[in-house]
Amino acid sequence: MHGSEPTSPAKSTRHAPTEAVVVDFSHHSDAFAERPFQVLAELRELAPIAWSTAHDGFWVVTDHQAVIDGLADYERFTSRFGPAIPANPFGTRHIPVGLDPPLHTTYRRVLNSWFSKAEVVRREPELKTLVDEIVQDLAERGSWDFVADLADVVPGAVTLGILGWDRSRRLELLEVMARGLKNAASTDPDVVARNAEGNRWIREQILAEARDRRVNPRADLMTVLSTEPIADGVPMTDEEISDTVVFLLLAGFHTTSGALTALLVQMARQPDLRARLEQDRSLIPDAIEEVIRIFAPITALARRATEDTKLGGVAMKEGDWTLFVNVAANHDPAAFPEPETVDLGRNRAKSVAFGWGIHRCMGLHLARTILRLEVEAVFDLLPGHVIDLAGTRRARHLGIGYFYETVPAHLATA
Template identity: 30%
Template structure:
């Protein structure tokens, strides 16, 4: 075993480490080779097993009977708050969302919206993503060859409009929603979060704001049904014929929006970052559009914006020769699995033609991303616009990263666009 990298445990999860150095690729490489099921003791965070090999992540994900998403949540808690908090004034604590349910409930609630998210389910999807991508690029084009922040101008705008369209959020509420979701996921980030504030009080206030906004839409769709996801959720019934409860309906809105926005945004800005680092790959995609499908999968593999998901062991389990004890937490690092040398040739290379590409960017098995098809269509629509309209891209300043280790990516990405 070579020497243990310095600050290994802190670099795996601490938000400020992600702000200053982004994903811990070197540490993951070391862990895959030396300690793929690694007991992690980072300052200020509950202790957990860090899982970095592809085959261990698929093994865990396929056993929701042993590794629960419900029992201990899917996010790491601060040290000392391992059991979460039970503040009854915080609406997040009342909420039930599918990503934090185990079977059989998980399967029943997932079915409510799963039909909508299939390739045939999202009517007008192509129209929505293509039109949104075109308008987003039109706005970018107004800046000509002036340096712009690609995150602000493109990456965060495109998924925001797509999700607001399917969820029925009016355009004038978009900025408010963007601000709420940034605060929720990047709480410690000095620019977009609310660092220094009482986390509990801020989270309760955020929950109220989300719920007020979504509840207005739910009431409207119950009175005036339309052909959209908002109506499907507002009027959903469960297997027993009963309407889905308000807590679950609101939870669905929240999870669809929050699971869909920052993830897609970071994958789009990550794609731009990858093209800046591998300019030949942009030229290659421009020259051969038949690579679009593999390019989109490669964007998700390479960027892996959902950095980890946590599970809690419901019983003792032997994983890769290590005994996981009942009650232990485990974090599956998707970006580490996506660069696993056992599965991917030359894993650190961004290759728009990569095939096969068994990446885990959308998770695996029971909780496999419900929005994967929508995410891929959104990314593809934007890449189509980019390769159609852009000749080449240049960096135009320092990039930086959000102070968040759960869903992670660029905070700013200054670029100069040379239009075709």
């Protein structure tokens, strides 16, 4: 298939299924990162559900209906083996996304109260103060990078604040996570060893915080996870705490960052959109949803078949890995006409930008609020800002997320 890279040699959990369309698609390849939407459109046209020989073999699903059907059916397509192909370097059993009901329900119930819409509304003044302080600093500097100086700052600071961690630790945590995710598909022994060391280090930090809360409890989520009965009336084990906090750190630091920079870059490329949003702030939430639909920060989610079954008329075997490509579903013209066009009035009820089914993003209310506050602050405090589109660089390895590495900008008068 044009735009994908061959794998050598193809290693599969089994031979390519009979009558399946076989491709060499890898969501971690440079070729995919260079032209993701075109590659996925070509793949969907060739076969909405195809068998890829990459990463030991897996089904790649690009059809919108098949994606939402599969993600909604946790009984046939389990999350228990992790959400990524190949396995995430920071572990496979992230809680609660690495669980199915009834355990998923138990653990998510504990976390929901910290990320509910009501809780986010209550905390909005605090969030606005944080965002405004960060953006005001950019205005005083005159030039900055929207990735390193805003998009990567706010979500991490908010996440650490909810956990009750020292916010000054944001950079060291971000560095370890970013390095691991960038090299998630590497088979180089040295890289694999560094990723494993990064995973060990993060989990050591988590357990150190847990030990501290057991001695010095506070009004934070870390104390709840470390001390309170969760399942069957007993506190979480150290492993369960680690699996939960790893998930919160990865999700909290990265996805909102990717969404903000995608929107800011889109406004730079489409000045009429920027002008429209500046003049009518009530349209900002629609712009956020639409840009997230197009440039989904979570590109794909992996599941594993629990039985011999069929999806979209394609026969799958028990144990088969399946990659549900969210961004492909959101670009399926059968679901979203002219899918790459920013249409603020579009019906996005079936967008899978925040996932689908029971694993739909727990932090979506928080993410939406942070993004709105960031855009409003940029409009208010950085009027006339200019993004250097020639200097903007998107991540060369998409993996499971659509991110920018750098988005340099400055005030027009600087």
